[in-house]
Amino acid sequence: MISVIIPHLDQPAALRRCLESLGRQRGLGEAPEIIVVDNGSRVQVDFCQQFGAALLFQPLPGPGHARNLGVSRAGGDILAFIDADCLADPGWLAEIERCFRDRPDIDIIGGDVRIARADPHRLTWLEAYESVFAYRMQEYIKKQGFTGTGNLAVRARTFAAVGPFGGLEVAEDRDWGQRALALGFRTHYRPAMIVFHPARASFAELARKWQRHVAHDFEAIRSKPAWRLRWLLRAGAVFVSPLAEMPRIALSDRLDGLRARVLAFMGVALVRAYRVRLMIELAMGGSHTRMVARWNRT
Numbered sequence: 001m002i003s004v005i006i007p008h009l010d011q012p013a014a015l016r017r018c019l020e021s022l023g024r025q026r027g028l029g030e031a032p033e034i035i036v037v038d039n040g041s042r043v044q045v046d047f048c049q050q051f052g053a054a055l056l057f058q059p060l061p062g063p064g065h066a067r068n069l070g071v072s073r074a075g076g077d078i079l080a081f082i083d084a085d086c087l088a089d090p091g092w093l094a095e096i097e098r099c100f101r102d103r104p105d106i107d108i109i110g111g112d113v114r115i116a117r118a119d120p121h122r123l124t125w126l127e128a129y130e131s132v133f134a135y136r137m138q139e140y141i142k143k144q145g146f147t148g149t150g151n152l153a154v155r156a157r158t159f160a161a162v163g164p165f166g167g168l169e170v171a172e173d174r175d176w177g178q179r180a181l182a183l184g185f186r187t188h189y190r191p192a193m194i195v196f197h198p199a200r201a202s203f204a205e206l207a208r209k210w211q212r213h214v215a216h217d218f219e220a221i222r223s224k225p226a227w228r229l230r231w232l233l234r235a236g237a238v239f240v241s242p243l244a245e246m247p248r249i250a251l252s253d254r255l256d257g258l259r260a261r262v263l264a265f266m267g268v269a270l271v272r273a274y275r276v277r278l279m280i281e282l283a284m285g286g287s288h289t290r291m292v293a294r295w296n297r298t
Contacts, residue, residue: 110147111193129267146177
């Protein structure tokens with residue numbers, strides 16, 4: 001049986017849509033167990049039972065802690081993770097079930113995450129940007145050994161061997177995947193395992209994401225020799241990197257037309273300029289712990 005675990009924080013409308021998408025799954029041999037773990041929402045989500053989902057409460061901040069609580073209560077031999085603001089493709093769970101049934105040598109899988117568009121015929125700049133640059137799971141798996149926890153499935157025994165997700169002090173998906181890799185468990189990419197994620201509604205949401213990631217990268221480098229010089233050189237590389245992304249934007253099969261490609265380039269230039277600002281702020285003595293705290297709550 002597959003146990004689906006969904007961390008939630010103040011996204012009731014999105015959570016409802018996520019649960020509706022799980023109710024439209026087809027091709028499964030056995031009905032899944034669905035566990036929602038609320039992470040301290042200000043608004044109650046009292047509709048989970050309507051979808052056959054259990055509702056748990058984890059007051060300790062951080063999606064990693066919420067997922068860990070869900071795992072502790074899960075009864076399935078397969079654990080599938082999806083975020084509350086995601087939509088599962090109708091064949092998502094069937095693909096997970098099929099993979100683990102047919103490939104006993106595989107313990108961890110990650111799939112494709114695509115942008116759910118509000119208007120498929122006219123993208124916003126955030127949708128255009130994220131269609132190309134967000135959730136590049138195949139690349140993360142190949143180059144860094146991890147997949148995002150918005151579309152991750154693992155055998156329960158493997159999760160027990162690797163251990164729980166980390167808290168807000170780390171990027172918990174990357175940390176967990178790389179710990180698994182160090183133990184000899186490789187993550188495999190499954191392109192037919194599809195989840196849709198809405199683009200962020202505003203630049204402020206995107207900014208919070210990069211505050212967290214930049215702070216984690218800063219924490220990793222500041223104990224190394226000549227860290228400040230290395231950090232500033234990295235900031236310079238980030239600043240000029242949008243030019244190197246032009247071929248990726250031009251050839252992307254996830255964009256249609258010139259307008260969408262121009263919007264995607266504008267987006268990557270804006271986002272990377274913001275990342276450079278954060279990097280310089282930290283190099284000049286800014287607090288990386290305060291940046292992490294902004295992501296969830298203060």
